[in-house]
Amino acid sequence: MIKKILLTVLISLISVNCYGATVTRFVNTSSSGGDGTTNNESGATAAYASLSAWEAAEQTNLVADGDVHVVNCDSGSSDNADTISTTIDGWTTGASNNITINGEDLTSTAFSTGKYRMDCNDGCLTINENYVTVNQIQFKVTRDVSNFPQGVGTNSMASGGSDVIINRCVVLVNLAGGNARRGIKGGDSDTTMTIKNTVIYASQDASIRLVFVEGATVNVYNSTIDGVVGNIGIDRASGTATATNCAVLRTGNDFNGTITIDSCASDDGDGTNAQTLDATSAYANEFVDVTNNDYTLVASGSCEDNGANLSGSGVSVDFFGTSRPQNSTYDISAFEIVAAPAVTFIPTITIY
Numbered sequence: 001m002i003k004k005i006l007l008t009v010l011i012s013l014i015s016v017n018c019y020g021a022t023v024t025r026f027v028n029t030s031s032s033g034g035d036g037t038t039n040n041e042s043g044a045t046a047a048y049a050s051l052s053a054w055e056a057a058e059q060t061n062l063v064a065d066g067d068v069h070v071v072n073c074d075s076g077s078s079d080n081a082d083t084i085s086t087t088i089d090g091w092t093t094g095a096s097n098n099i100t101i102n103g104e105d106l107t108s109t110a111f112s113t114g115k116y117r118m119d120c121n122d123g124c125l126t127i128n129e130n131y132v133t134v135n136q137i138q139f140k141v142t143r144d145v146s147n148f149p150q151g152v153g154t155n156s157m158a159s160g161g162s163d164v165i166i167n168r169c170v171v172l173v174n175l176a177g178g179n180a181r182r183g184i185k186g187g188d189s190d191t192t193m194t195i196k197n198t199v200i201y202a203s204q205d206a207s208i209r210l211v212f213v214e215g216a217t218v219n220v221y222n223s224t225i226d227g228v229v230g231n232i233g234i235d236r237a238s239g240t241a242t243a244t245n246c247a248v249l250r251t252g253n254d255f256n257g258t259i260t261i262d263s264c265a266s267d268d269g270d271g272t273n274a275q276t277l278d279a280t281s282a283y284a285n286e287f288v289d290v291t292n293n294d295y296t297l298v299a300s301g302s303c304e305d306n307g308a309n310l311s312g313s314g315v316s317v318d319f320f321g322t323s324r325p326q327n328s329t330y331d332i333s334a335f336e337i338v339a340a341p342a343v344t345f346i347p348t349i350t351i352y
Contacts, residue, residue: 020065020066020067020068020097021066021067021068022067022068022069022070023058023067023068023069023070024070024071024072025037025047025048025054025058025069025070025071025072026038026039026047026048026071026072026073026074027047027048027049027050027051027053027054027071027072027073027074027082027116028040028041028046028047028048028049028073028074028075028076029049029050029074029075029076029078029079029080029081029082029116030074030075030076030077030078030079030080031046031047031048031049031076032046032049033046033047033048033049033053034046034047034048035057036048036053036054036057036058036071039072039074041076041077047074047076050082050083050084050086051071051073051082051084051086051101051118051125052082052084052085052086053084054071055086055087055088058071059090059091060091060092061091061092062091062092062093062094062097062098062099063092063093063094063097064092065097066097067097068096068097068098068100069098069099069100070099070100070102071099071100071101071102072102073101073102073103073104073116073137074104074116075104075114075115075116075117079113079114079115081113081117081118081119082116082117082118082119082120083118083119083120083121084120085120085121085122085123085124085125085126086118086124086125086126087125087126087127087128088125088126088127088128088129088132089126089128089129090129091129093129093130093131093132093161094130094131094161095131095161095163097131098131098132098133098163099129099131099132099133100132100133100134100135101132101133101134101135101137102135102136102137103115103116103117103135103136103137103138103169104116104136105136105321106136106138106168106170106319106320107320108294109170109199109224109293109294109295109296109319109334109335110170110199110292110293110294111138111140111170111172111293112138112170115138116137116138117137117138117139117140118137118138118139118140118151119140119142120140120141120142120149121141121142121149122149123141123149123150123151123182124139124140124141124149124150124151124152125137125139125151125152125153126150126152126153126154126155127152127153127154127157127164128154128155128156128157128158129157129158130157130158130160130161130162130163130164131161131162131163131164132163132164132165133164133165133167134152134164134165134166134167134169135167135168135169136167136168136169137152137169138169138170138171138172139151139152139169139170139171139172140171140172140173140174141171141172141173141174141182141183142174148181148182149181149182150182150183150184150185150212151171151172151173151182151183151184151200152166152169152171152184152185153182153184153185153186153187153193153212154185154186154187154188154191154193154216155185155187155188156187156188157187157188157190157191157216158190159190160190162190162191162192162193163192163194164191164192164193164194165193165194165196165314166184166193166194166195166196166198167194167196167197167198168196168197168198168317168319168321168334169198169199170198170199170200171183171184171198171199171200171201171210172201172202172203173200173201173202173203173208173210174202174203181206181207181208181209181212182208182209182212183200183202183208183209183210183211183212184198184200184210184211184212185209185211185212185213185214186211186212186213186214186215186216186217186218186239186241187212187214187215187216188214188215188216189215189216189239191215191216191217191218192216192217192218193216193217193218193219194218194219194221194313194314195211195218195219195220195221195223196220196221196222196223196313196314196315197221197222197223197315197317197318197319197334198223198224198319198334199223199224199226199293199295199319199334200223200224200225200226201224201225201226201227201228201293202226202227202228202229202231203228204228204229205227205228205229205230205231205252206231207230207231207232208227208231208232209231209232209235210225210226210227210231210232210233210234210251211225211233211234211235212235212237213234213235213236213237213238213239213240213241213257214237214238214239215237215238215239216239216240217239217240217241218236218239218240218241218242219241219242219244219313220234220241220242220243220244220246221244221245221246221310221313221315222244222245222246222307222310222315222318222324222330222332222333222334223246223247223333223334224246224247224248224295224333224334224335225246225247225248225249225251226248226249226250226251226290226293226295227248227249227250227251227252228250229250230250230251230252231251231252232251232252232253232256233248233251233253233254233255233256233266234246234248234254234255234256234259235253235256235257236256236257236258236259237257241257241258241259241260242259242260242261242262243255243259243260243261243262243264243271244261244262244263244264244307244308244310244313245262245263245264245307245308245310245315245330245331245332245333246264246265246266246332246333247264247265247266247277247286247295247303247332247333247334248264248265248266248267249266249267249277249279249283249286249290250267250290251267254266254267254268254270255270255271261274262308263275263306263307263308263330263332264332265277265286265302265303265306265332265333267279273306273308275302275303275306275332276302277302278301278302284298285298285300285301286298286301286302286303287301295333295334295335296335297331297333297335297336297337299337302332303331303332303333303335304331304332304337305325305327305328305329305330305331306329306331306332307325307329307330307331307332308330309325309329309330310324310330311324315330317336318331318334318335318336319334319335320335322335322336322338323336324336326338326339327339
């Protein structure tokens with residue numbers, strides 16, 4: 001019996017050593033600040049008050065710890081914005097020892113003040129560590145400074161893996177107070193970034209690069225990019241850039257530089273298997289209401305059932321979490337039109 005107990009304990013220890021644990025922490029911008037172990041807004045175990053506070057307190061060697069780290073972000077009872085720029089740096093990560101940053105479920109395609117959001121003057125989130133996934137976070141970058149702030153991106157990526165994923169996010173490049181010029185940036189040759197099911201748009205024309213690729217490898221999948229009155233949709237200065245199943249509209253230049261473009265819908269009809277958006281009546285035949293940044297699709301538009309199959313690239317849902325594809329073919333853009341349910345007719349037999 002003792003041998004059996006010792007064997008069970010040994011197996012348990014081996015399991016912990018091999019698989020580690022999922023460490024979960026919380027950020028709540030209505031919190032007074034605590035150790036982040038709960039989403040409470042007060043007390044010793046209260047959530048961190050900002051993503052920056054979480055990052056500074058939790059930096060660790062996840063590989064040595066054998067852990068996965070998840071942080072869940074909430075705007076709390078006061079719906080406060082997170083206004084502190086954050087840089088993910090000083091960690092040791094691996095493919096099985098990664099970081100996931102989650103926001104709240106987004107129910108609008110436009111930037112919302114009723115959900116967790118980073119609203120920062122000098123750039124919101126810079127990722128310098130490998131194996132970081134960002135889900136359902138809103139970013140708003142406002143002011144122009146000498147280093148061209150970004151909503152989210154990489155600048156000095158650690159070597160040895162990368163795999164940065166930006167998924168189901170909203171990025172607003174806002175120009176009140178000056179010119180901000182980067183929505184999402186893939187900088188540094190050590191960066192491999194995937195952007196998927198994400199909405200990126202500007203508030204006005206100021207030579208903004210809504211997606212800027214500078215030395216990195218960046219794959220943009222099933223995303224919607226709106227220049228509003230100009231700007232550049234995807235700009236590749238150096239590195240490798242691909243765009244698949246993306247909708248790009250109202251830019252001065254939809255795609256700039258050497259970019260592999262497939263199954264995209266744009267004003268210019270760029271790339272292979274291209275669709276040209278119908279811009280008449282403010283794109284009324286394509287999107288619900290671009291004037292108010294509602295980019296959900298209109299049935300029978302250019303985006304419906306004209307995308308490539310990206311199941312092998314990790315694209316299985318849309319911005320709202322709807323399964324892709326709804327029909328036999330993927331839709332273009334961050335959104336998938338929900339297929340109408342099948343109707344079953346049951347005959348009625350009347351017996352006299």
